[in-house]
Amino acid sequence: MNHLTDEQLILHFYGEAKGSAQLEAHLAECGECKVQYQTLQRLMNTLDGTPIPERPPDYGRQVWNRIAPHLGGRPAKARPAWLAWLNNPRQWAVASAVAGLVVMAFLVGRFAQNESNRQELASQQQSRPGEVRERILLVALGEHLEQSQMMLVELSNAPPSRKIDLSEEQQRAEDLIAANRLYRQAALKADEPGVASVLEDLERTLMEIAHAPSSASAQELEDLRSRMAEQGILFKIRVMETQVRQRQQAGMQQQTIGW
Amino acid sequence: MNENDGVIIQQVLSGNGDCFRVLVERYSHSVFRLAFRMTGNESDAEDVVQETFLRAYRSLAQFDSRASFSTWLYRIAANYSLDWLAAKKRRAWQQEQPADEDQPGGMPNVKSKDPSVDRLVFSGQIQERLEGAMAELTAQERTAFVLRHYEDQSIEEISAALGVGVSATKNSIFRAVQKLRRSLAPLVSAT
Numbered sequence: 001m002n003h004l005t006d007e008q009l010i011l012h013f014y015g016e017a018k019g020s021a022q023l024e025a026h027l028a029e030c031g032e033c034k035v036q037y038q039t040l041q042r043l044m045n046t047l048d049g050t051p052i053p054e055r056p057p058d059y060g061r062q063v064w065n066r067i068a069p070h071l072g073g074r075p076a077k078a079r080p081a082w083l084a085w086l087n088n089p090r091q092w093a094v095a096s097a098v099a100g101l102v103v104m105a106f107l108v109g110r111f112a113q114n115e116s117n118r119q120e121l122a123s124q125q126q127s128r129p130g131e132v133r134e135r136i137l138l139v140a141l142g143e144h145l146e147q148s149q150m151m152l153v154e155l156s157n158a159p160p161s162r163k164i165d166l167s168e169e170q171q172r173a174e175d176l177i178a179a180n181r182l183y184r185q186a187a188l189k190a191d192e193p194g195v196a197s198v199l200e201d202l203e204r205t206l207m208e209i210a211h212a213p214s215s216a217s218a219q220e221l222e223d224l225r226s227r228m229a230e231q232g233i234l235f236k237i238r239v240m241e242t243q244v245r246q247r248q249q250a251g252m253q254q255q256t257i258g259w
Numbered sequence: 260m261n262e263n264d265g266v267i268i269q270q271v272l273s274g275n276g277d278c279f280r281v282l283v284e285r286y287s288h289s290v291f292r293l294a295f296r297m298t299g300n301e302s303d304a305e306d307v308v309q310e311t312f313l314r315a316y317r318s319l320a321q322f323d324s325r326a327s328f329s330t331w332l333y334r335i336a337a338n339y340s341l342d343w344l345a346a347k348k349r350r351a352w353q354q355e356q357p358a359d360e361d362q363p364g365g366m367p368n369v370k371s372k373d374p375s376v377d378r379l380v381f382s383g384q385i386q387e388r389l390e391g392a393m394a395e396l397t398a399q400e401r402t403a404f405v406l407r408h409y410e411d412q413s414i415e416e417i418s419a420a421l422g423v424g425v426s427a428t429k430n431s432i433f434r435a436v437q438k439l440r441r442s443l444a445p446l447v448s449a450t
Contacts, residue, residue, distance in 0.1 A: 046443065060283055064283045
């Protein structure tokens, strides 16, 4: 048997090596590996001696006293699976891809239809002012998402310092909140609950920025970033912006085909 | 799982939030030990302990009652410590400031007014080297190593906690041990 590798020795030390009996047998026979293993054991034993500051016997009670005021009511109920699914960025990516395919399939269908009924569709398009309104709304929504995304990215990448002046971002957040409310209401009226839900998340984040202290500490900024990361808000906005742009393009293609 | 943990969790979920106190009192010491090994200083470890229990409480309904509560709790603590380490590293890098001299961000720099026998026995020279070596570990290496070496969690449990594969976890542990050995080898072989 060859000499044991570092990995084998480490795993053996932790009792996670495969063929432990064979390794033991080898260590009993091979002086070189035995020395290696003993050195590793000494290292590990030395690490075990690392001191940990002692906590008082009533430490648990102290921790409880600190956290109890922050616990609020009973813990949140388990989120339904579909909600957990929505909050998983990978699933969003899959959903986005599927949505893209659906849009493509839809367009292919429309294209085929247009090929056979071009004249008829052209006249229908002219009599659909609602579609024009929808395209304008999509353009405006796309820009709103882009501006929001830009601000959140800037905030995420702001260099931390002891005090950060957020007043400019707060002014932008206030403006974006007003616009966001309008888009969210429009989305609800248009029976687009997915869009409305993302806009609601965005609104919450914008409100948090707008109501933060204008001179935030590095820790407060870090907390804000953590919450943004937890909610995956940037990712959701990017996905939605992509979808909005796709719908814009789809609308333009239909218009071109119609013409 | 401690067989009482499951009963307590059910009571908390039924609306008796005060029962959570039992879990806090039961696991505070061990969560502190883990947090201290991860963060390297008392005050940050205290923050991790507090945040760990708050997060555990808020997501208690997601806890799988078939699993071990302490493992689940350590997972929360380890992940929060990972975020904390990453944020600290980012801040230090962006501020271009050296790590706090009193708390080098590595292993504990304990300044006790009443040193225990263990602390006296533990050589100051080894301690100093160990701090430097731990500071060189990446956040993932440190977490994997602390969970394996000090918390006695299996490699599979650690990979689940970190959300990485078993081989990535093994590699993190190997690299951590190799780095520690490089730093401490001269001292260890002399003991």
